[in-house]
Amino acid sequence: MSQSRLSQEDDRRSCWVCFASEEDDRTAAWVRPCRCRGTTKWVHQTCLQRWVDEKQKGNSTVKVACPQCNTEYTIIYPKLGPVVYVMDIIDRVIYKMCPFVAGGIFIGTVYWTMVTYGAVTVMQVLGHKEGLNVMEQADPLFLLIGLPTIPLMLVLGKMVRWEDYILRLWRKHSSKLPLINYLFPDEHSRLSRVPADTAPLTDPISATRVLCGALIMPTIATIVGKLMFGLVQSNFQRTLLGGIAFVAIKGVLKIYYKQQQYLRQANRIICDFDEPNQPSETPPSTPPQ
Ligand SMILES: [Zn+2]
Numbered sequence: 704m705s706q707s708r709l710s711q712e713d714d715r716r717s718c719w720v721c722f723a724s725e726e727d728d729r730t731a732a733w734v735r736p737c738r739c740r741g742t743t744k745w746v747h748q749t750c751l752q753r754w755v756d757e758k759q760k761g762n763s764t765v766k767v768a769c770p771q772c773n774t775e776y777t778i779i780y781p782k783l784g785p786v787v788y789v790m791d792i793i794d795r796v797i798y799k800m801c802p803f804v805a806g807g808i809f810i811g812t813v814y815w816t817m818v819t820y821g822a823v824t825v826m827q828v829l830g831h832k833e834g835l836n837v838m839e840q841a842d843p844l845f846l847l848i849g850l851p852t853i854p855l856m857l858v859l860g861k862m863v864r865w866e867d868y869i870l871r872l873w874r875k876h877s878s879k880l881p882l883i884n885y886l887f888p889d890e891h892s893r894l895s896r897v898p899a900d901t902a903p904l905t906d907p908i909s910a911t912r913v914l915c916g917a918l919i920m921p922t923i924a925t926i927v928g929k930l931m932f933g934l935v936q937s938n939f940q941r942t943l944l945g946g947i948a949f950v951a952i953k954g955v956l957k958i959y960y961k962q963q964q965y966l967r968q969a970n971r972i973i974c975d976f977d978e979p980n981q982p983s984e985t986p987p988s989t990p991p992q
């Protein structure tokens with residue numbers, strides 16, 4: 704069918720991008736790229752190109768569809784030469800692979816950091832020379848698996864909230880122990896309500912706290928071991944004792960702190976709202992001072 708007949712049939716063409724009709728520009732090329740009916744099915748070729756540009760943002764693999772009827776536009780590209788075709792495929796493969804490669808590099812970095820941390824910890828706990836000796840004599844495969852489990856175990860161990868467990872036991876049974884009753888007189892009888900439990904580890908800040916606490920643990924254990932158990936000859940035993948002592952002391956302090964917070968919350972009182980400037984509706988029962 705001829706161009707003139709077609710334009711007679713749809714003489715009310717109107718571009719849905721620029722709203723121009725056929726009378727506004729007689730030379731512009733028209734296209735009807737989708738299932739839309741009526742005058743809005745028409746759009747200028749150049750206007751639609753701009754629309755596709757905007758959607759594709761330079762990536763010609765992106766599919767573009769009509770915003771009204773959702774028909775995917777059929778876009779034909781000029782044929783590529785073989786060199787460009789191969790380059791196009793390479794480009795696409797690299798584009799798809801990069802996230803995986805980056806993820807692999809990230810995991811590898813974390814892994815080697817963990818191995819290094821494990822090795823440093825072994826030398827710290829056993830002593831520099833002895834630690835090196837142990838690692839030199841060990842199976843390399845054992846080291847590759849064993850060393851990164853050291854920081855992993857420290858973090859997992861740190862996540863065990865044994866203090867909470869003891870606290871819960873304490874709150875349940877402390878009233879039945881006469882000695883504790885004697886040391887902490889009528890603690891539970893003062894409890895006017897049971898406060899809500901604080902949710903552990905919900906925010907990223909407390910997660911970083913767990914991580915930092917876990918990773919600094921061997922250093923603290925070494926220091927506490929040297930301070931408290933200086934007479935112990937073996938590096939390993941001294942550090943182990945130091946670690947246990949530190950965890951125990953810190954645990955007791957934490958339990959004490961948490962219990963005090965718990966009691967504070969349990970016994971809080973919410974006050975009446977007091978606004979002295981506002982005139983009250985009822986006459987005051989007591990004369991103002
Ligand atoms: Zn237009």
Ligand SMILES: [Zn+2]
Nearest residue numbers: 737739769772
């Ligand atoms: Zn459409």
